[in-house]
Amino acid sequence: MKKIEHIGIAVKDIQSSNNLFAKLFNAQPYKTERVESEGVSTSFFQMGDSKIELLQATRPDSPIAKFLEKKGEGIHHIAFEVEDIFAEMERLRKEGFVLLNEEPKRGADDKLICFLHPKDTNGVLIELCMQIRD
């Protein structure tokens, strides 16, 4: 793993949270993106070599809606950038981690992603992500 690519934060209202984080960081989000397959609206703030991703649910059955219902607003996941997501998934499987995706799937921000089961990682939902190169 190379670095913290981003931290995902579940929020109820992305507009007001964009304003809040803009004040906090003294900077505006550089990108917003809706990911229909995941049922989320997202916005991204650059923070050094990493990003903060705000996530708002766009439908009641999306994973973020369920998270908000169960735990309320807060940190949802940490994403680590990897060089080769297929090799890293294989390595982690051999180490005994449970992967929530059999194969990498397409995520926001032009990435292939895979989640690890948080029961293996001290309750932290961890995402592996690899930039898709054109």
Add this chain to the structure above:
Amino acid sequence: MKKIEHIGIAVKDIQSSNNLFAKLFNAQPYKTERVESEGVSTSFFQMGDSKIELLQATRPDSPIAKFLEKKGEGIHHIAFEVEDIFAEMERLRKEGFVLLNEEPKRGADDKLICFLHPKDTNGVLIELCMQIRD
């Protein structure tokens, strides 16, 4: 704010969590440190330009012990590095954020730190930190 300095993760048993994260990152912690004033044992993993800090309580009345009791293991805080913690605290106070420390206090890893009240920041406990220069 310059970057994500570290992400703090509350764990019950730092030895087993060190082993777990060493497998996850394929790397060992570069440092362990006990901070008596906070009632924690910590260990640090380097991850690109940031760190992952594991935190185990060393006494039942410490903030981490209370967090574990209330929420279980998981992400406890995000720390952002700032150039001048005094100026940043002043700026955030003026923006309406509530600071949990009137003055910066000494934290792990030779830092001056200050926490923001999570009620203002979508449930995320945010730490500002500034490296103490010798």
